[in-house]
Amino acid sequence: MDFNQTVLVVFLVGSVLIVAAMIGVAATTRGAPQPQSQVQPRGYALRARWFWALGAATALALLISLPFVPYPSSAQLAGAQHVKVTAQQYGFVLPATIPARTPIIFDVTALDVNHGFGIYGPDNRLIGQVQAMPDYVNHLPFTFSKPGRYTVRCLEYCGVGHAYMQGAFEVK
Ligand SMILES: [Cu+2]
Numbered sequence: 371m372d373f374n375q376t377v378l379v380v381f382l383v384g385s386v387l388i389v390a391a392m393i394g395v396a397a398t399t400r401g402a403p404q405p406q407s408q409v410q411p412r413g414y415a416l417r418a419r420w421f422w423a424l425g426a427a428t429a430l431a432l433l434i435s436l437p438f439v440p441y442p443s444s445a446q447l448a449g450a451q452h453v454k455v456t457a458q459q460y461g462f463v464l465p466a467t468i469p470a471r472t473p474i475i476f477d478v479t480a481l482d483v484n485h486g487f488g489i490y491g492p493d494n495r496l497i498g499q500v501q502a503m504p505d506y507v508n509h510l511p512f513t514f515s516k517p518g519r520y521t522v523r524c525l526e527y528c529g530v531g532h533a534y535m536q537g538a539f540e541v542k
Contacts, residue, residue: 450475457485457502462537470517476510478502486525492518514541
């Protein structure tokens with residue numbers, strides 16, 4: 371199963387669970403309304419438990435995922451090679467080749483309006499992106515582990531030619 375199929379399955383299972391919960395609520399709330407004094411303590415107790423459960427889940431998710439944050443440390447970036455990227459209606463100016471296994475910092479700017487600088491790997495999956503803005507330089511650190519042909523696409527609607535705004539570079 372590839373990534374897109376996994377997303378589809380998760381989405382479908384989630385949708386079924388939500389619909390099931392809605393049907394459950396609809397089926398169990400048919401009777402006469404209960405008085406507020408009877409419902410309130412149960413609701414408040416449920417709310418407190420829900421709060422702590424969400425807090426615990428968030429803390430756990432942070433602890434598990436923090437080591438995988440994809441941003442390089444400043445030490446790793448000390449010797450990084452800067453690559454200038456200029457976006458303009460409707461294309462990108464950037465070098466034709468970029469070295470593999472070398473820390474890179476893309477210095478991204480635009481000459482006219484806001485653009486998106488989205489990098490797609492050889493398997494056509496989005497692997498990194500940053501905005502390209504006029505009169506401002508955004509820095510996107512990235513280290514390419516796989517050689518191949520990478521495509522750059524504009525990810526921000528920038529005018530009539532937006533859909534065709536592409537670039538490419540070779541990682542060697
Ligand atoms: Cu665009």
